[in-house]
Amino acid sequence: MLSLLVTGFLASALAPVLYRRxxxxxxxxxxxxxxxxxxxxxxxxxxxxxGEVIRESVxxxxxxxxxxxxxxxxxxxxxxxxxxxxxxxxxLYAGAYMKHYANTGRFFLSIGVFMxxxxxxxxxxxxxxxxxxWELTGISSFLLIGFDHRKESARxxxxxxxxxxxxxxLALLAGTILLHRVTGSVEISSxxxxxxxxxxxxxxxxxxxxxxxxxxxxxxxxxxxxxLPNAMEAPAPVSAYLHSATMVKAGIYLIARMNHEIGGxxxxxxxxxxxxxxxxxxxxxxxFGQTDLKKLLAYSTLSVLGTLVMLLxxxxxxxxxxxxxxLIAHSLYKGTLFLVAGTLDHETGARDxxxxxxxRRAMPVTAVTAALASFSMMGIIPLVGFIGKETVYKAxxxxxxxxxxxxxxxxxxxxxxxxITLFVGxxxxxxxxxxxxxxxGEAPLKMLIGPALLAVLGLLFGLFPGVFIAVMLQQSAxxxxxxxxxxxxxxWQGFNLVLLLSFVTLLLGGVLFLxxxxxxxxxxxxxxxxxxxxxxxxxxxxxxxxxxxxLQTRLLQNGYLRNYIIVIVVTAISLASFALYRSAGRFVLxxxxxxxxxxxxLAFIIVVSxxxxxxxxxxxxxxxxxxxxxxxxxxIFVIYGAPDVALTTFAIETLNVILFVLVLYxxxxxxxxxxxxxxxxxxxxxxxxxxxxxxxxxxxxxFELSPELKRFFAAAxxxxxxxxxxxxxxxxxxxxxxxxxEMTVLAIAAVGIxxxxxxxxxxxx
Numbered sequence: 001m002l003s004l005l006v007t008g009f010l011a012s013a014l015a016p017v018l019y020r021r022x023x024x025x026x027x028x029x030x031x032x033x034x035x036x037x038x039x040x041x042x043x044x045x046x047x048x049x050x051g052e053v054i055r056e057s058v059x060x061x062x063x064x065x066x067x068x069x070x071x072x073x074x075x076x077x078x079x080x081x082x083x084x085x086x087x088x089x090x091x092l093y094a095g096a097y098m099k100h101y102a103n104t105g106r107f108f109l110s111i112g113v114f115m116x117x118x119x120x121x122x123x124x125x126x127x128x129x130x131x132x133x134w135e136l137t138g139i140s141s142f143l144l145i146g147f148d149h150r151k152e153s154a155r156x157x158x159x160x161x162x163x164x165x166x167x168x169x170l171a172l173l174a175g176t177i178l179l180h181r182v183t184g185s186v187e188i189s190s191x192x193x194x195x196x197x198x199x200x201x202x203x204x205x206x207x208x209x210x211x212x213x214x215x216x217x218x219x220x221x222x223x224x225x226x227x228l229p230n231a232m233e234a235p236a237p238v239s240a241y242l243h244s245a246t247m248v249k250a251g252i253y254l255i256a257r258m259n260h261e262i263g264g265x266x267x268x269x270x271x272x273x274x275x276x277x278x279x280x281x282x283x284x285x286x287x288f289g290q291t292d293l294k295k296l297l298a299y300s301t302l303s304v305l306g307t308l309v310m311l312l313x314x315x316x317x318x319x320x321x322x323x324x325x326x327l328i329a330h331s332l333y334k335g336t337l338f339l340v341a342g343t344l345d346h347e348t349g350a351r352d353x354x355x356x357x358x359x360r361r362a363m364p365v366t367a368v369t370a371a372l373a374s375f376s377m378m379g380i381i382p383l384v385g386f387i388g389k390e391t392v393y394k395a396x397x398x399x400x401x402x403x404x405x406x407x408x409x410x411x412x413x414x415x416x417x418x419x420i421t422l423f424v425g426x427x428x429x430x431x432x433x434x435x436x437x438x439x440x441g442e443a444p445l446k447m448l449i450g451p452a453l454l455a456v457l458g459l460l461f462g463l464f465p466g467v468f469i470a471v472m473l474q475q476s477a478x479x480x481x482x483x484x485x486x487x488x489x490x491x492w493q494g495f496n497l498v499l500l501l502s503f504v505t506l507l508l509g510g511v512l513f514l515x516x517x518x519x520x521x522x523x524x525x526x527x528x529x530x531x532x533x534x535x536x537x538x539x540x541x542x543x544x545x546x547x548x549x550x551l552q553t554r555l556l557q558n559g560y561l562r563n564y565i566i567v568i569v570v571t572a573i574s575l576a577s578f579a580l581y582r583s584a585g586r587f588v589l590x591x592x593x594x595x596x597x598x599x600x601x602l603a604f605i606i607v608v609s610x611x612x613x614x615x616x617x618x619x620x621x622x623x624x625x626x627x628x629x630x631x632x633x634x635x636i637f638v639i640y641g642a643p644d645v646a647l648t649t650f651a652i653e654t655l656n657v658i659l660f661v662l663v664l665y666x667x668x669x670x671x672x673x674x675x676x677x678x679x680x681x682x683x684x685x686x687x688x689x690x691x692x693x694x695x696x697x698x699x700x701x702x703f704e705l706s707p708e709l710k711r712f713f714a715a716a717x718x719x720x721x722x723x724x725x726x727x728x729x730x731x732x733x734x735x736x737x738x739x740x741x742e743m744t745v746l747a748i749a750a751v752g753i754x755x756x757x758x759x760x761x762x763x764x765x
Contacts, residue, residue, distance in 0.1 A: 376462070
């Protein structure tokens with residue numbers, strides 16, 4: 001599995017090079033990549049179908065227990081096959097659709113990295129590894145949503161998706177850290193026998209909330225749903241791939257994967273159930289006023305994602321069965337319809353359903369493909385969507401509590417989805433022929449194969465559900481419920497209440513379609529108050545964050561070096577003084593010792609130089625005082641047996657004096673501190689630093705430090721560092737990386753200073 005992922009990243013890196021060479025036929029070359037992945041995973045199908053769980057682990061950071069650990073079971077294999085199969089359709093489609101875009105090679109690089117990262121996410125058996133791939137999907141989706149970066153709306157939508165899903169990524173990392181604290185491991189497989197330990201721990205509520213927050217943001221659950229419709233600024237292949245079949249299901253995958261270890265409690269199940277139900281119904285209602293093809297599909301996607309989350313919240317065997325079937329059905333029909341929407345836009349230049357009609361004669365293959373996917377989306381026999389919808393209704397009716405409310409909500413939401421399907425899958429192709437910005441025609445072959453394949457698979461899976469779905473359902477249930485299901489999958493279960501509800505859903509959807517078609521635009525233009533819209537709260541939070549950033553910039557990063565120094569010094573003293581105050585009882589002052597003439601003389605010179613430095617109005621006099629001050633401190637090092645430090649001090653002080661003299665006449669005039677409060681402030685800060693450092697010295701000398709380090713360095717300096725000067729050996733050998741870092745900082749500073757010296761303003765010498 002690791003080799004497949006490495007191959008995926010390498011192939012993605014080669015995409016721009018290959019695109020420049022095979023521009024016209026690149027779609028046929030690009031499809032090889034996801035197909036290779038698809039058949040690679042499909043070759044493992046017999047093992048997984050037989051009940052085997054395939055694990056693979058390669059050490060990454062062994063000291064932290066972090067490995068490249070991968071797991072292939074029924075759940076992860078199902079997601080991997082969906083990702084690669086839909087990816088193959090999208091890659092081939094994009095070869096023709098993206099041909100006239102600029103930087104198409106970069107597009108294939110980004111979408112290849114996304115596909116590989118998504119595979120890594122669903123295959124990860126290590127929470128930290130999952131977090132890495134989770135973030136990679138977010139970054140690559142940011143690049144894909146904002147691919148047309150010249151449009152402000154695309155840039156804004158990409159940033160919004162990145163911020164919302166990125167916040168969820170941080171929550172996932174925090175939840176992982178808490179899980180490690182509880183279990184001592186970050187390997188998902190190791191959690192299987194610890195469900196009781198995790199759910200009974202005091203940190204469990206925090207873990208559950210953090211992981212659900214991550215899942216809800218990634219899968220656009222209420223109230224984080226608003227980023228998904230805005231992400232429709234992306235090109236059609238991106239919407240079909242990321243926002244229907246793959247990325248938006250990453251959060252759902254996380255809930256399903258962690259269900260056995262963390263689920264089963266009221267906190268987990270109720271939160272998942274409520275969020276899923278709210279998203280299912282709320283998103284369907286929001287679609288009512290939309291006319292853009294992709295926006296309609298986006299809101300229907302939100303509703304289905306909510307249904308999937310609701311089913312995991314129900315958590316019964318029948319609900320898990322419905323979850324699995326509905327997951328596959330949605331990936332097939334929604335991927336198809338997004339690609340069909342892209343085809344309509346590509347061939348007619350219009351995405352508004354009210355401006356499309358009668359296209360079946362000009363685009364017959366696209367019309368048939370759209371009809372097949374639409375029948376599945378509406379839940380009409382014999383498509384796989386029919387089995388999914390029937391199983392969803394059956395799972396809800398099985399509930400004792402809230403069953404009536406949930407079935408009513410599900411029927412209402414599905415009625416709106418039927419309305420959306422009629423607008424997207426049928427209205428553009430039937431009825432009166434309308435004029436479009438471009439003369440319509442059938443799309444190129446590369447844009448027809450992918451959606452047609454997905455639509456036909458939706459029909460085949462419905463006609464023969466036992467061939468693939470039944471077997472994989474058994475193995476996926478093991479991952480979610482840790483038990484196999486004895487439920488059979490069949491397309492016809494007779495005339496019953498569930499079938500009646502399906503008819504009612506279709507009837508209500510047809511009524512909504514007729515009402516919506518005749519509704520005045522002024523009624524559709526009505527909007528909810530901003531206070532009730534989560535997107536308005538997001539925008540407000542973003543504005544508040546920007547205001548805080550500007551405020552702290554004015555206060556802390558205002559371009560004045562003296563202010564930076566004040567903030568740093570005051571912060572350091574404030575934090576360290578508290579620790580020093582708590583250790584006040586450990587002060588033991590030694591009796592006074594004899595003071596030599598040299599010490600008195602040096603102290604006098606230092607005090608006089610300091611007074612002269614801060615009171616002088618002459619730069620030259622200040623530089624001389626500063627040099628005398630530095631050399632006096634260097635002499636102290638000589639007296640106390642540190643000649644190497646003294647030599648370093650002398651060299652630095654000499655260089656400082658030379659540099660100051662060289663730039664003396666280029667410096668600005670002395671600042672005139674008009675307010676005495678500035679002098680008082682600076683005096684207090686300087687005095688505080690002096691008192692603090694004095695107390696630190698007294699504290700450090702008031703008790704004997706552990707001699708172990710002294711003995712170690714004294715004994716090891718010559719045999720291991722090949723030096724007799726212990727201080728030098730510590731700096732150069734034992735702390736070599738620290739010294740290298742300091743040298744690097746100095747080198748970077750030198751380069752920066754050199755660049756500043758080379759700058760010249762136009763018109764000036």
